[in-house]
Amino acid sequence: MPEQTLNNEKEKLLADVRSVLNSTEELLAAAGDEGGEKTKELKTKIAANLKLAKSRLVDAEQIAVEKAKAAAKATDQYVHDNPWKAIGVAAAGAFLLGLLVSRR
Template sequence: MSEQTLQADKERLLADVRSVLNSTEELLAAAGDEGGEKTQELKAKVAANLKLAKARLVEAEHAAVEKARAAARATDQYVHENPWKSIGVAAAGAFLLGLLVSRR
């Protein structure tokens, strides 16, 4: 799997988790203050877990952004240190891609 595919999968997963968290918040808000003591305790636990999940999601997003920035910096540094190798790799990749596309 390529790095781009992994990044796209991570972003999709984060979007899905964000959607679930938002839906859960909406359900808690819609439930209102109905129910007995046990229901209120359960709502409080769900709200606490929801808050924790949101905090972890934010941390995961920050970590993903930081890793992407680090990868971009490392790539930039490598290209500046090895311009001819980078041009060769890019040319070879373009050639292979051209071969694959022309076969279809």
């Protein structure tokens, strides 16, 4: 899977998670203070879980960005240190891809 497609999928997933969290917060706010004591307890627990989920989402985003930057830096360094190997690997990949496409 190309890196750009993978990045687009990750961004879409993160946007979907944010959307679900925001919708849940809106539903929780819309419920207001209705209900009995157990309902209020449940709302408090849901709010705490939402806060925790948002915190973990932010942490996961930061880790993903750091890993992506490290991988890009390592790849850039490798290509600069071994330009002919990188060209050879790219050529071999293109050749194999060409074989696969030509068979269909």
